[in-house]
Amino acid sequence: MEMDSRKQKILEAVVLDYIETAEPVGSRTISKKYNLGVSSATIRNEMADLEEMGLIEQPHTSAGRVPSNAGYRYYVDYLMSQSDIQEEAKQLIQQAVKDKQQQVSDVLRDSMKMLAEVTNCTTVMMLDDSKGSTLQLLQLLLVEPGKALMVIITEGDKIENRFLEIPESMTKEDLDLVSMMINQNLRGLKVDDWQRNILENIFQNLTRQRQVVDCALEMLSSILNVQGKDKKIYLDGGLNMLSQPEFKDVNKVKNLLQSLEQQEVLSQLMEGDTETGITVKIGSETGLDEVKDCSVIVASYKVKGETVGKVGLIGPTRMDYATAVSMLNTMAQTLEEAYQENE
Amino acid sequence: MEMDSRKQKILEAVVLDYIETAEPVGSRTISKKYNLGVSSATIRNEMADLEEMGLIEQPHTSAGRVPSNAGYRYYVDYLMSQSDIQEEAKQLIQQAVKDKQQQVSDVLRDSMKMLAEVTNCTTVMMLDDSKGSTLQLLQLLLVEPGKALMVIITEGDKIENRFLEIPESMTKEDLDLVSMMINQNLRGLKVDDWQRNILENIFQNLTRQRQVVDCALEMLSSILNVQGKDKKIYLDGGLNMLSQPEFKDVNKVKNLLQSLEQQEVLSQLMEGDTETGITVKIGSETGLDEVKDCSVIVASYKVKGETVGKVGLIGPTRMDYATAVSMLNTMAQTLEEAYQENE
DNA sequence: TGTTAGCACTCGAATAAAAAGAGTGCTAAC
């Protein structure tokens, strides 16, 4: 059995109506609301076919049809129109970005909040610092004898602070010297590009400050590395989904939200093909039992061809994919632009 | 009508049983479970009295009794025994604090998480930076021409970073000079102690760097001030309450959790008599309609006689006050000790 | 005078039965 244009229209109608009403949709509804020019009986026949194809299903005998995961998939892949919301979304997001003259991460957070509100979903943002995290500036500050603060600015104006134990005898001048050396030699380089033995050579004449250099490098490396490893993840709008009828059961809600609090879960949800730009995972496609009733949309954004972060949207499988994809898309684009300007 | 010892025992029984079971408790239950040596009929009479006094109430005619807010109040003020849990709590908390060799704020967060888990409540911690926020170290770093990073360390090792637009012509040396001057003159002082006109004098000979000084001072002041104004608040275990039967309704949950996401709400909940150490607000005593079914317990902890932070616990009015108060108490104490060691 | 057993009464909760409705699948006619 193959898909003809009428079947497509009917499937689309089922998906759209279900997204809107959260109720199983019957043949009568479709023939009335979406004027396909055929009677409900005809639609019933077609629906039986669609069900056989696994695209829709009945919760029980005397109920209307509901899209299956495969149905959503088909809708997302072939039926969904994206452009209609684009303009509106773009304006909303761009405004949010421009409204604030802040650090990028703050803007991001604000945008995500807005996105969560508009879509009534939970949003996730993940800064994959490992890729773009080249050293821009490092400075060691003497806080008090024996204690220094290491300030690290990596590309993209991300700042890290870390306290450091140092020998009591170290002076401000020693620290300045070390800072300068490190800056001179490592500025603009990625961690991956360091080579321990070369560094050894460079710093070997800093005998007096040797201890601090070692320690600082150690930390620096761990910071830049760690940033990549367990990436920074922010979540917003976790409560939004509570308005959706599929989460009227408290236990379900609790489980879901608790899952989303675990970084590993989020990490897995957010992984996907970073090349294609946007990934849609529907229900069980997420591969996680905890969120099998949810869908996830992930967009990654790049700077200079490298993925530096991802933004994601988590909602019930019955979510408004068209709007969500559009908005995420626009979001990613806008962020890329914002980043570029910032360089 | 006044309170005799038997009435107290009965009230206590009602409170304890209701805390345990979350079901209205009847006279029969009390006479059986808590052996007061009198029959259920007698208890019924007494309960009628207690109801008249406003300490307990009936959800409906044929149900058992439930403590009223006033009933809880009486229990907390006169009946509650606190010592029993103390030792256990102390060990749990102290272990949590000692487990980690981290910055104070991290330890705090961990302890709060643990507290939330044990009590099945939501915990809040509030760092009242305003009090202790004297300047410890300030340094301006030249990131690139026209752009500087201001690093500020305030007492208690709290770090703030802020980017700064500066004239393109400014050099690293200029910034160092400014940093040094600011440090020399403001180190160890609170914002309140600055006096604009005196500063004017001090810095008036820095004509070349004038613009940066102004800007930096402006920011510095705003940072130190703001830290005091809207205090840093961390929340943990927001989901814990979902296990409680009083929150089986999703809408209630949503409203509650959304309220708790608002800083103003939390701020108001956490305010109270900082002198007495611990404050218990029951139900409507919180003064907030959003949380009228909740109780809040707040403990403040002090360093050198000044309140530097508060830890709070939010749960349903039917919460285990005895345990909660004990644990919070211990928590506050342990934190004070930890702080003192840290100094 | 305080305590207790006994009992009628109340009112929510649980259970059962009945009715209503929505939607389907199938058949036969167009």
Place this chain on the structure above:
DNA sequence: GTTAGCACTCTTTTTATTCGAGTGCTAACA
């Protein structure tokens, strides 16, 4: 190929009924 019609299914809603926990009151008792 399309459609009207109809019997059938299964959920939801409604209504009625029963059940039971707990009370308040009264009268007897120590």
